[in-house]
Amino acid sequence: MMPMPEMKTLLQSRGKEVEAFLATCLDNRPLPPRLKESMLYSLQAGGKRLRPVLCMSCAALCGLAPEKVLPFASAIEMIHTYSLIHDDLPAMDDDDLRRGKPSNHKAFDEATAILAGDGLLTDAFVIMCRTPLAPDAVLKAVAELALAAGSSGMVGGQEWDMIYTGRPGIGLEELRSMQAMKTGALLRASCVCGALLAKADDAAVRAISDFGASLGLAFQIADDILDVVADTATLGKPAGSDATQGKNTYPSLLGLEKSRKLAREQAENARAALAAFTGVEADFLRALADYTVNRAA
Secondary structure (H helix, E strand, O other), X not given: OOOHHHHHHHHHHHHHHHHHHHHHOOOOOXXXXXXXXXXXXXXXXXXXXXXXXXXXXXXXXXXXXXXXHHHHHHHHHHHHHHHHHHHOOOOOOXXXXXXXXXXXXXXXXXXXHHXXXXXXXXXXXXXXXXXXXXXXXXXXXXXXXXXXXXXXXXHHHHHHHHHHOOOOOOOHHHHHHHHHHHHHHHHHHHHHHHHHHOXXXXXXXXXXXXXXXXXXHHHHHHHHXXXXXXXXXXXXXXXXXXXXXXXXXXXXXXXXXXXXXXXXXXXXXXHHHOOOOOOHHHHHHHHHHHHHHHOOO
């Protein structure tokens, strides 16, 4: 059992490695200066870097040094960042704040924000493909991530989110399916890609996939709860925006206490998925699952 302070220290340490890589990922490229500024504005806006850290840690869990997957892991953060830029646009969630700063389209303009997101998404695949590992492992991981980020994953989930917003009668299974695509798919793929890059066996990949799926659900439920109970300064984005926009969330369907109970159950499922793994990396990932839901306790 890894103590929470130790888990946070490792999370921050690996997050800083990712940030150092991201700070230079656009160097020596013939980008229009304003586009580069817009891309870096959102890419360097902070955050826990959870997705790349999951990729690095799951690779380490399977015997590959985490720094070996740093380019691939950082590319996952580029894809996540692009999705946040586009989610904030007036045509989507129309949010003015992200991570405590004006959203990209507020700091620049809508056209530049769209292009910044496009650039981050596309450039991410360049960086992934240059990961200096076995080409067959990289190819499998790229395909896994593309599925998670695309129309049957994150993009499709965002479309369902817009369809469901303001619509009464949305049930728990519809919400769960939508969130599994919009948020859960990229979190799960971050874990699985680490295992694939490490050439883990099928049993390990399945266990890590189960861990990532449960972690993704726990994370989303906690996010839904925080939108209700936290303030704007804590969230870094407008508090209560889910209710204002008429979004269907776990608290709106289940209430806060049942949502907290479900989040704890999913965190326990994530921990249980790693039962066959031992060592520091397994302890870190199990502690991370607990931390995911404790922030909304």
